[in-house]
Amino acid sequence: MDGDRRRNEREFILAAMVGNIDRMKEFLEKGVDVNCRHPYGWTALHTAAINRRSQVVKFLLDSGADPNIQDNFSNIYQVARENRTSPISVEVLRESEFTTLLRHDQMYRGCTALHYAVLADDHESIQTLLSAGANPLNTNEYRFKPEDYSRDIGMKTMMQKHSERYIAEQKQKQVEERRKFPLEQRIKQRIIGQEGAITTVCGAIRRKENGWYDEEHPLVFLFLGSSGIGKTELAKQVAEYLHKGKKNAFIRIDMSEYQQKHEVAKFIGSPPGYIGHDDGGQLTQKLRASPNAVVLFDEVEKAHPDVLTILLQLFDEGRLTDGKGKTIDCKDAIFIMTSNLASDEIAEYGMQLRAEADKINQQRYEGRPEDLEITETITISRRFKEKIVRPILKNHFQRDEFLGRINEIVYFVPFSRSELLKLVGMELEKWAKQAKEKHNIELNWDPMVFDVLADGYNVYYGARSIKHEVERRLVNQLAMAHESGLITPGCTVFVYADLPKSEEEKYKLQDSPSPIKIRVKSKGTDNFTDVDPSEHLKSSGQEHEKK
Template structure:
């Protein structure tokens, strides 16, 4: 009863207030904060309050007088920020002032501007069945697939520290009281709302504008789930089929133009064999040539810092635009004890943490098609591996609450350092043999040299050396039998190390320019010197640390001593770099890297920066 009275009062005072209230963004809705935090000098609040009380009438004046503050707040909320162009757009859209809406958008106001409670003008048009406004907004570029961010009036009020009654009244007024007060509408697109209103005309307009009929809201419901009208269901079902076909066609065309291997190589240096193996398996899955009853499972083997985790991340980025949900990383070193199985799938009923769910099951429920990375899987307790055995076999997992989660479409990647020593040693031996063979061939082309560095692990080595190591670690053949592909990551070749060093130097060059306005250049032999810092046990990380130790530390010291300043040009050069090619290095001084400053004048030249002053405590670190 009170709610209806408030709505009626709101409508009666709409015209009166709209002419006089100008409020900036409101952080907390109450009469006191409105008066104290915002510039409301032009409003005579006593007179405004009296106007409300006059509308209440003698019978309800005393009973509902306490609600006048909420009404005032609701009106203020509706008009808060109306000096802001986005808020004006929503106001004009609600009033059906089409010419002003068009003028505002053409003047630069974003057509998809949101109300501070979460919706856009297109949502308002769909719910209020305003066909003319909807056509105008779509013509001006409105996105038909934007979801409403409004949850429930109480949740919004608590989150943004608003008065619950004023949030409710604002929502009801904006959508003419056509939506349920208690329902959660987060994620609902204009198509959801149009179907809810059963407006065929607006549904067709949205579909023609590219609305996605397969989008699910926060409750997991698609637009078709909101109607029992068979004709409308048929329209939406047909649209879903066509949309999925078109989406798959576009995806296939994009894959042909830009293959997965090419995408991965943009972010990962080397590891051609690993990239090709993973890409081939994913290509089979994407094109329907895979076993639908079992998920895709990989085991990545190799030394630390060699690209295993990065490849998993890039696969997730390729398959899912939202990497936060589409990539699940589980550090298996946290599951070394038997009782930690509960943390994996959730505690059983009656135990602490039962309602929280497991780390894996909870995330797989949110995204059943995710890429799941089990990092350092050899460290997990055998009971955890038993759980994973069920997951890899049938693609399902039962959590602590007894609920079965279907996740056959997920991709599971395990990483391990098992056999990394023998794999690295074997790869280095093969690479040395290939280089020796290439030397006898007297190959001079760069392509021939790079081809000589590409090696393949033999089947005999995998079966006779690697598999026994894996079997001893996992203690069961059936676990290894669930793995579709064992992917081998090999030590970097010389050319790959040069690319890694160059990439790292470019990173620090960008940082120097961005933070200090310093230009950083280097000689080609600097790359060779830094590449010698590669440690096969630490992979690309050893290159990163080498650059920081021998280059970045010197830059920091020179900056601290004010030997370099903004706008200068610094060159990295290497001394004794030619000695790297000598066979006998016993009497050769190790190469060093020094900083040189460009002195501009008649003849520009580089001058060495002296960092070896005895009074500096850091000097000893630069004596090679």
């Protein structure tokens, strides 16, 4: 069966080579993938483009072919080694099933159909590919764009104009996309709360995107606040927004690894003649690969002062010199430092502001409970920043010029009650999804569960404390019940809160087990049954001891 599939794919690509569209339709009806590859790496679209089959190119694109798919063929010698055959056999097959136009001493790996259409000087195919979304800026493995394969100045000029038009169109699309779906909305889908922090960061990013920033200096942020409150996640979301998921566009450096003077070499690389000279630095290597990345310096307060001197050069001049003396220009990068300095003061101040906001809300909307979840943006006063936070930062970093190169100091405050309930909801949804996917168990809950779990919030550990509370009070019970056979595939689990009904009862139960309880409805039954996994485990252990 697998042999038939491979044979059909090869015949489909040969039909593209000779321009037999009717034959190609037959293979597509048989289930052949329009983007299937020849054993040596090219696709039907590549074959049609290099052989000037413009009608076939149009047919393939209309059938769903990817205009930007890349060829995997490297050179006849490497392919021969990979397939355990001779270079001559590879050469003969390539000329008979792909093209005779390509030179054997040149490398084409990573070429798109547009590269091949330019090389074949096929204007009609080029226009068809561009109209279908082919990117004229795509480079192959050897950094060549389609225009680099132009045979004359006329073709090169035409491709350069297409590239300029493509860049302008992409910029316009990005502007429209940002207008329809602002950065704030995107980030708020992933981060609970922190309205003030998100607004500050998005404002700075917007200035940069639209050309309203100092191009001689990179953008620098300092994120302050307790652990588990969204600092790292916000940095990740900025990188995701700006670079659309490119893995090397988000660089995270743990500054607790650079507490000693000699570890500066690990940061930027050792000078010539020293051990590790050829390895390069952890930061410089990554910045050289992606000079416009979002760089996160985690727990920057733990770094040695000599490392901070390097950061000062980086923030001030937008460039960095590595251990080999080579300079990396990174003015387009965004640098984000996180720190726990003044986190206790910010948490205490934030809680005070939250309490004041809640009191005002209660008074303003008394008698209208549906409005009580209004979110108040907590604004940190200038006096608090100047009189409380700045002296702490200045005392630690010991240099005004370092703080002076920070564009925005961003404050992350404790969560409000409504935000905590959302965090609990996210955690429960995550575990419900896992229960369904891994164990085929339906997990539902009573709304009162949210309040009980939200009470486990610890202002110094942020969202992590909610995560741990859900695991401790609920997930532990589910795991015990699963191990004991109390919950089985196909059953439904209902989570509820067994709360005390009076103050006296509340006092008696203050040291008792979790008020989070579970009921189970087995597959094929109609009624729920209360189960207590810990009691079941205890009784099972006693029976085992008797035996």
